[in-house]
Amino acid sequence: RMNETFSKCNSIDEPFDVSDKRSCPLGIYDCRDIQINKNSLLEHYLSEQHQRSLVRRTQQFIESTNDDSTKTNIDNDKENTSIQSIYEKLSIVTQNIETTYDTLDQLSSDVHRCNNQNCILASELKDMKDAYTLGNAHISASSLNQSVLKHDMIDLKEQINIENERMHDEYNGMMVWKITDIHEKRTDAQSERKTSVYSYPFYTSKCGYKLCLRLYLNGDGAARDTHLSLFLVILRGEYDALLEWPFSYRVSFCLCDQRTMIETNGTTEPKHIIESFRPDPNS
Structure with a gap:
């Protein structure tokens, strides 16, 4: 203040x-x-x-x-x-x-x-x-099976055709024998695993003799290791009671010259080997 x-x-x-x-x-x-x-x-x-x-x-x-x-x-x-x-x-x-x-x-x-x-x-x-x-594997397997079946069908058709021809020819007293896998069969014969092979049976006629062929690819007996041995075998048949015995008809063997026929396409006469004989009743 x-x-x-x-x-x-x-x-x-x-x-x-x-x-x-x-x-x-x-x-x-x-x-x-x-x-x-x-x-x-x-x-x-x-x-x-x-x-x-x-x-x-x-x-x-x-x-x-x-x-x-x-x-x-x-x-x-x-x-x-x-x-x-x-x-x-x-x-x-x-x-x-x-x-x-x-x-x-x-x-x-x-x-x-x-x-x-x-x-x-x-x-x-x-x-x-x-x-x-897995599906691809099945498909591949199916394709393979289909291919195998196709080949089997082809082989079966061939066998059917051969069988048809055989059925047609087996009653006329003639028999054409085509031997397959000849090298393997000859090897088996040389090693004595299987010394001979048989053909399918055939007849001389409708009510005739029942026959087949037996082939030794490495020979038999004295012909062993040097020749082929071919035998005609008489089999027990359905009409044996009606037939004349012993069998004494002439038999002819023919070894076909396939090479000439194939290479020349039939233009050259093939050199077939033909041998005829009468069976020995005592053999």
Whole structure:
């Protein structure tokens, strides 16, 4: 308050030289340009001018303190606002992180489910590949079997044709014997695994003698290792009771010259080997 006076100032107790003059500590206010010695210092402190300066300085200090407090409050408000803003942002970030974690959990579940599905699909694909491989093997085997059956059918047709020809010829007293695998049969004869082979039976007539041929490819007896030996074998037949015995009809053997017939295509007379004889009743 302006009417109050102060009898003391903190700076009064400060020592100074009596002979020195100095400015009032409140010289920046109303006590400007005043030089005071020690004898007049108390008088100056009690003067209206000094009291006015002291009051003004006190008011400025209070105002400055209020301004600082206001500024501090403003700064605190700003800081609180900033903290609130940061908290809100952190809350949003936390929510986003939680959402991200939920999304990651969902993605992890999806990945796990996809892995299981991939394992199932891989197993099914393997089964399909195995089935495809097995199917191809069956197809290959079927193709091979079909090829074998085709060859067997061809062989069977040939055998049927031969059998038909044989059935046609077996009752006329003639027999054409085509010997297959001659080299293997000759080897078997030389090694004595199988010394002879037989032809199929044939007849001299519808109710005639039943005959067959027996061939020794490595020879028999004195002809062994040097000649072929061919025998006519008389078999037990259905009409033996009606026939004349012993068998005494002329027999002719013919070794066909197939090479000449094949190489010349029939243009050159083949050199067949023909031998005729009457069987020995006592043999």
